[in-house]
Amino acid sequence: MDAGLRHALPGVETERWTDPAAEMAMYTSQVLTMAGDPEAWEAQDRALAAYPADDPMDRPLILLDRARHLAQHGEAEEASRTAAGAITALSADLRVPLLMAQVSGVAAKIETLSPASADELRDRLGSRG
Numbered sequence: 001m002d003a004g005l006r007h008a009l010p011g012v013e014t015e016r017w018t019d020p021a022a023e024m025a026m027y028t029s030q031v032l033t034m035a036g037d038p039e040a041w042e043a044q045d046r047a048l049a050a051y052p053a054d055d056p057m058d059r060p061l062i063l064l065d066r067a068r069h070l071a072q073h074g075e076a077e078e079a080s081r082t083a084a085g086a087i088t089a090l091s092a093d094l095r096v097p098l099l100m101a102q103v104s105g106v107a108a109k110i111e112t113l114s115p116a117s118a119d120e121l122r123d124r125l126g127s128r129g
Contacts, residue, residue: 022050026058033065033072040069056094060086064102068109076114079106084124100127 063086070079
């Protein structure tokens, strides 16, 4: 593990990120989600199970994929709640640009289905404007 990364995220279990099985589960869920594959939900379940509940990066990314999947299937309100939960569970210092860019993309997808649900997401994140 790169010493710089270890210092960048003090107290975060960085060794977990190197688990190839966990990474493969996450990448598989991402690909299936982006492809709109119905198997994405089960892949997301496997990926979520591979990471601890307090994982500050990969787990929120997987949950944002889940929100994207829900939006792809017309579930705007649940997508909004899932995306908001993925981000609001993190302290402000862990809401890094990568995660915020992903949640913006999810919000844009939700917007096409339900502007009110997208507004709710942005309100919960304090990013409406």
